[in-house]
Amino acid sequence: MDDLRDPLHPMASGVDAQHVMAQHYHDILVQLGEQPEREGLLRTPQRAAKAMVELTRGYRDDVATLVNGAIFASDNREMVVVRDIEFYSLCEHHLLPFFGRAHVAYLPAGQVIGLSKIPRIVDMFARRLQIQENMTRQIAECVQQVTGADGVAVVIEGQHMCMMMRGVGKQAASMSSSAMFGRFLEDPRTRSEFLGLIRPR
DSSP states (O other): OOOOTTSTTTTTTSHHHHHHHHHHHHHHHHHOOOOOSSGGGGGGHHHHHHHHHHHTTTGGHHHHHHHHHHHEEOOSOOOOEEEEEEEEETTTTTTTTEEEEEEEEEOOEEOOOOOOHHHHHHHHHHEEEEHHHHHHHHHHHHHHHHHHHHHHEEEEEEEEEHHHHTTTTTTTEEEEEEEEEHHHOOHHHHHHHHHHHOOOE
C-alpha cells in the first residue's frame, strides 16, 4: 500500500483529496437516481468526503509521533491490561462500518508505555480500510515493537454492518479475533489469566 505519510501523496494534505472525493460522491448520487442539487443533498458530497478523510486518518498517523516518547523504565513485570477500548472502522470489502471493543495486554520487560498510547494505537489501525483479523494482529505487532514486551495479547470483539444490514442480515451476530505473542502464546496460564481479566463482568 502507498505510504500516505509521503507529502507528495494525494492524501497527505487531505484537502485536495477531499475535493476530488466530493466530486465522486456527487457522481454516485446521480447514479443512484438522486438529485444532488436538492436541498437535503446540496452539501452531502462535501460532508461525505470530509467524513471519509476523518474515518481514514489512520493512514496518516505515524507510530513514533503517536507514542511521542512515552516509554518509561519500570521494574514492573506483571501483566498490564487495557480493556474495553471502543473502536470504529470501515470494512475494506464493502466500505461499511464495523465497530466494537478491543482488549490489549502486555508483559513489561523493563519498560512500560503511557496508558493513553494503547487506545491511540488501536485507533491508528482502526481508522483504515480493514478486516478485523488483520487489525487485531497489526495492533499486537505494534505494541510488541514499541514496548519490547515479553508478551502481547489482543482480543477484539466486533459487529459488522456488512453482515448486519446486507447479505446474510444477521443483526445479533458478532465476531471475536485474537493475536497472542510471547508468553501469552507459550504459557497457557498467562493466556488464561488474560482471558479471565477481560471476561464480561
